[in-house]
Amino acid sequence: MTSAANQDLDALYQEIILDHYKNPHHKGLRDPFEAEVHHVNPTCGDEVTLRVHLTEGPEGTVVSDVSYDSVGCSISQASTSVLTDLVIGKSTDEAFEIHQTFLTLMQGKGTVEPDEDVLEDGIAFAGVAKFPARVKCALLSWMAFKDAAAQVLADPNASNPEESK
Amino acid sequence: MTSAANQDLDALYQEIILDHYKNPHHKGLRDPFEAEVHHVNPTCGDEVTLRVHLTEGPEGTVVSDVSYDSVGCSISQASTSVLTDLVIGKSTDEAFEIHQTFLTLMQGKGTVEPDEDVLEDGIAFAGVAKFPARVKCALLSWMAFKDAAAQVLADPNASNPEESK
Amino acid sequence: MIEGLLPELEVIRKDFPILERTLAGGQPLVYLDSANTSQKPQCVIDAMVDHLERHNANVARAMHQLGAEASEAFEDARDKVASFIKAPSRDEVIFTKNASEALNLVANTLAWATGDLAIGPGDEVVITEMEHHSNIVPWQLLTERKGATLRWFGLTDDGRLDLSDLDRLINERTKVVSLTWVSNMLGTINPVAEIARRAHEVGAIVVVDAAQAAPQLPVDVTEVGADLLAFTGHKVVGPTGIGVLWGSRRVLEQLPPFLGGGEMIETVRMDRSTYAGIPHKFEAGTPPIAEAVGLGAAVDYLAAVGMEAVHAHEQAITGYALEGLATVPGLTVLGPQDAASRGGAISFEIDGVHPHDVAQVLDSRGIAVRAGHHCAKPAHARFGVQSSSRMSSYLYTTPAEIDALVEGLLYTRSYFKVG
Amino acid sequence: MIEGLLPELEVIRKDFPILERTLAGGQPLVYLDSANTSQKPQCVIDAMVDHLERHNANVARAMHQLGAEASEAFEDARDKVASFIKAPSRDEVIFTKNASEALNLVANTLAWATGDLAIGPGDEVVITEMEHHSNIVPWQLLTERKGATLRWFGLTDDGRLDLSDLDRLINERTKVVSLTWVSNMLGTINPVAEIARRAHEVGAIVVVDAAQAAPQLPVDVTEVGADLLAFTGHKVVGPTGIGVLWGSRRVLEQLPPFLGGGEMIETVRMDRSTYAGIPHKFEAGTPPIAEAVGLGAAVDYLAAVGMEAVHAHEQAITGYALEGLATVPGLTVLGPQDAASRGGAISFEIDGVHPHDVAQVLDSRGIAVRAGHHCAKPAHARFGVQSSSRMSSYLYTTPAEIDALVEGLLYTRSYFKVG
């Protein structure tokens, strides 16, 4: 193994990513929630079922919880874990901004400098952007979150689907 | 125009062919007949409607008449005219043998020496065999004749379709 | 010097290796059959070779470096095509195997569509009498199978669409209007946007066969009013084995899947499957990868020359050809007689010489034209002819080649002793 | 020296230019993803280039010299393919765009078939749990649309078809049995002839997905008992953009047309068309011409090496790989464990490392394998896994490449700290 290839590999598999992979945060499906979505990466079959629970606070809508069940590779699992760390407790506006920042980083082909203040552990994914085949892995749960949160905002009176059963 | 290309062209458009083209023999649709077929060259759209009239003679079935209506190029028109000259009055066995001889000549890519005793004016088509795109033109009515005659032989009691209307 | 010709014509010709070929008897090639298929510039061939020799892998499914390279090249081609036809979104560009498949994809998925797009008894599909068989037969099959009715625009004597009963023909029963932008036989350029406007008024969807337009005209799918638009790679200096269907996201998302299999799925269980989003939903199986790379290079090549310039060149050559053909006694041109309202295909007849024989004599002089019905039998029937000869030019065609054609036609008449 | 290896392996490798490539970090390419797509020998690429640079024209329709050359090259390719699969007649060989289209062609035309082949409520279509999505989804769409029932063979724990209820599963209601000859995931070679015998007893037609078999085994369509058989060009060292459907004349002639358009017609009127005979009836539009030329060169290349020899090589490499993989702790091979009853694709799992991560680490060492569901989600579900890693060899694969893979897998375990 030449060191160049090894460096790339280490840039992809940052310790932070492997840590989140082995010990994912906020894993499991929880109540209450207003929307649940199921996203699949058709290329490789990675899957995530993701729920969001939004509440109305004094300063607008807040992401009170994001819970999930998922199967997939280290990148997709770690990115889901980091996502929950970043958005839980934030306002939806802030959460969407973080989403956009992460998206820009991932689609930058390795040219975007990550902002640690916004992305925290998420900056570890900067190396992923150089591996086009893995970008989809990193984005799977982020897309699911965006989708779920947007569904709730579009129909704020939607009751918890579990409760309405 | 180089003489080589011109020689090929003259080999294709023998005087005999152009004569038959300008003055086709046995043209027109006639009664009686036992089978009528319509064949098309889908590539270029040349068409022939062809009727055969077979009768029982002392030495077997005889091709008493072949009549036709057709649109097409000089090669397809001349070959229909030559066909009728060759098969009318022959036994079906002989006609099918002539058919086979003509087929062999056409599919020989210019390597088959034509037999004037069998093919008479048909030997003029030897040059066509060198033009793969034109072989289909030369064979259109021959295939139609084979088809029509075979239909009658398969069902010798078939009445004249016109009469049965 | 003829106005409108590409200024760098000789440089352009050098890009096309086949134009150096000589034929039987040492004749140089005069290729006037570009409406049938176009020739390929070296850059298209080289792009395909480079792909096959250095980057070949399957797309989407492969995680390794070759796979990433192949996927990127393939998806880049989609971007290039999207920009070539000004598609609002790259996801609206679907790779098919040719224009025929693209048109059949639409007709076939409509056969299984539910909701607004469903077609049944009482519904009407409108085409025109100048369509290529590939834009007739799919609609015959669809209307026959669903009990709907096929109707069509007739043609005027000078080979244009007869729009006199536009408002009657396209009515509230009309579900689909499918028509060619440029006729491959008559050369006519049709007023697609005008017809699309009427179709949209009654809620019909508009399918545009751009197989002849995409090579010759600047294409803007929105401006022309298409909901769906098809063209084929091999006529835009690209390879065979690839075509394009563009469709608006709205319509594509309403259509059910076409072919089922790898890449078009979201998830598969033995009892049930769900499908991917556009464009992948319509791209089952391994796509034409090397062909997409070639097509990407092809549309880049045309864009670099400039489609306005290509169009001007075609019109200049067509005008020059119409003038030249007028000098051949007994020759009748089918279709509009002015270059401005037509594309670069000119079909004609010569009294007393069958089109195949015309083509044959020309071929002996190295001049390649097409003879036959050009896959437009109804249009031929409309003009009472069974077949015709057709010359068709492209961005590499020179006035000298037109001169050779005209000379060849005069020789043909003398060869068949009609002159 | 391993028994069965191609004696001239180094000479063969020289035929494939991509095998000289180096990847990031100067790593030489170790290509173990041939079940996904095969690499191309120089002779295939050269044949396509020669066609594009010297003989490019449309086929069938063109009367001129280039047209005759292109048509002859195209039809020669049909002859070559016919002899490669021992087709009783060249007319039974239909060019499609890939194997997926070939399978969909059958399912789609059956949807519109009348008479004996018509499918409706009460009728059954039988597939297997190890099919590629391209041999599942078309049959789901067909049975769903026609109200028929889809049934399937299950799998045994060692990855073979469970034939214990063969006679119950294939019964007098069965209209179609469609199955893969060689599994692209499990590697299993299925007893197709035995199953075909049973299917024919009850009057069902047999469709064989030979996408993985045609690259690896000598194919004789009659011996295997197929009524229809599909494979794809890009897996038999040929280009993308072309596939093959072979069908017995009897069945093909009973099927209605698939796509409508140029070349598949006999005559067209605005109100009604009639269709050409086989194979043209199923080849609407401009076919993949340069691709057919490439495919012809490809099957000639394989025939020259000898399919018996290719098969022996694959088995030798597969046996060697199974031995090597057995030395990797925590690695489980899915599918049959003996090389004799399997093809050259081996899917496996490593405890504690996700397949994508396996593929990624291998890729950093220049080793290309596939990770994911390999378009066989149901087969993965059957074994309770969501995805797997897959190595797949071909006639250019060396034992040294297998050694590199095994070493790479040991490194992967240590990289992810599971070893």
Ligand SMILES: Cc1ncc(COP(=O)(O)O)c(C=O)c1O
């Ligand atoms: C068993 C099997 N069937 C069908 C296919 C589909 O082939 P294609 O993608 O070329 O249509 C493949 C390959 O992807 C395969 O392995």
Ligand SMILES: Cc1ncc(COP(=O)(O)O)c(C=O)c1O
């Ligand atoms: C107007 C028109 N439509 C459709 C087609 C079909 O294109 P293809 O044969 O590539 O499918 C052609 C060309 O043959 C054409 O000229």
